[in-house]
Amino acid sequence: MKIFRVNMSNLSFVAEEVPEEWKVLGGRGLTSVIVAKEVDPTCHPLGNKNKLVFAPGLLTGTMAANAGRLSVGAKSPLTGGIKESNSGGTAAQRLAKLGVKALIIEEIPQGDKWYCLHVNKDGVEIKEETELLGKGNYEVIHTLTSRYGENTGVITIGQAGEYKMSAANISVKDPKGHIRSLGRGGLGAVMSSKRIKFITLDDNDGEGIKILDKEKFKKAASIFNKGLLSHPVSGNALPKYGTNVLINILNEAGGLPTKNFRMGQFDGAEKISGETMYDTIMSREGDPTHGCHVGCVIRCSQTYNDKDNKYLTSGFEYETIWGFGAGCTVDDLDVIAYIDQICDDIGIDTIETAGTMMVAMEAGILPWGDGNGILNLFKNEIKEGTPLGRILGNGADFTGKAFGVTRVPTVKRQSMPAYDPRSVKGIGVTYATTTMGADHTAGYSVTSNILNVGGHIDPLAKEGQIELSRNLQIATAAIDSAGLCIFTAFAILDSDPVSHALIAMINAQYGTNWSVDDWFNLGRQVLKTERAFNEAAGFTNKDDRLPEFFSEPVPPHNATWDFSGEELDQVHNF
């Protein structure tokens, strides 16, 4: 495999040998190690010194199910700390099949021209781009698919990225030609700072995936893949209802943040629930289940059609539906679907902008429950890059400052996801302490707090939450390094044969002799690397705290956030 390095200052490309210490790294493990080694932690995230690093996971491109995630890393313009965001789509497997261990983009061009990159077996071609500037992601993907063919992988930024908004994401074409998002942390703005509108990937005649012991790999992959299908969550619940199955459960548990985290239950929950969504999809001839990448057996994605049975959006996730729904007290699933569509098209993170809309409602920019008002802010302000749009597009924290709002649900300037940290305390510990800013995927304690997977810990009590979050953050950092979908964790956590098969696949592919402990050591090392970067960037323990309004009780349990700073700091003792 090779490291592909692109320098945008002199528009050059070089293929480098993979350093020994990076050979058994991939995904988040590799992006974070490269960012930590090569990026000055004090640099401006949109300046010449930041780098944008793309890496497929350790298992990406193999016959391991659900291993097609692409990690992207940089210093985040949203948080000011290290960032890794990952996504499905068609890009990671193409990079892996081309033998690209990582694609590193450094420096920024002189002048104001825009560029595109084309990655193929010969390397990276850097070309000037004019035609697709100012266009949304759907048009970019459709145009490039016509230009290069169905099999071309596409990584692109929309208008939000072009404006260098801190909530801008990077979009990846999925197998159906729709959009998956490297959502969090403003990585679209970093790509824009390099003046790259899109990257296309052609894996024809690539060197392919090298596996040292193919027979052993095949056996382990078979156990792993069957394990995912036989687990009740990854085998049944996710394929049928998608991630939005959680609306009714979190609402019932009193953990569905409603009206900017004022309540834990939403009167309109049933109208935006996974069950309602499933019935709507079926009645409109949509597709309730498909994968976000080739080789996905969980298939939690779906196609949601409008009232005329025409495509409206896909990859319609719980977090998005919660945020613009319960978070903003909107109970119209169709309006939320239109918001999801425009967020995909302009390339902006739905979790960050949902938090932003809650803050905008606090500020009186629009009334609570005004779904069409949200849609208009995206269409007429953010997409157009108006002064108001540029404030909103920079996220909840920025918007709170602009309008003097103090009820801003962020940690490290990143918006909080769809679980109230007072009534699902384990996830609050993760929000506070992860290197990423408020991020549920970094250590999904909801699994033991609410879902009864991997044991049960009372969501309303403090006991056991620090250890739970720590262990999950470590495990997640390792899973993200393998290129695995985080939903594989349900089976990995619950089943020894599945976790052992995972290690066996790594050993068979790379000739290592890892134990489960070595696997977790990888996760520990990733977290330590990321935390050291953040400390050098200026973060301290005081950044590992929740906003002060979480000391208010939240109904129905009247739970408060009651962890001390000293208790939270224990997460990092490993």
Add this chain to the structure above:
Amino acid sequence: MEVKVKLFGDLREGRFKEEKTQLEENSCVIDIINKHNLPLEKVAICMVNSHVAEFGQVLQNQDTVAFSPPVGGM
């Protein structure tokens, strides 16, 4: 006594979303499971008045009891 029963996900199929049900005094969560023929292996999450509950928990008049099959998300 009367309790409100809520079902989520596949447990609704052939049953209901929400209904009130009459039970004898001192009934437990498991009595509702039996009364509505909920397959035990499909009841992964049970909540009484929004608190996670065991099958043996004794119910009170006007309690709300919710059942969910195994679910996941993010």
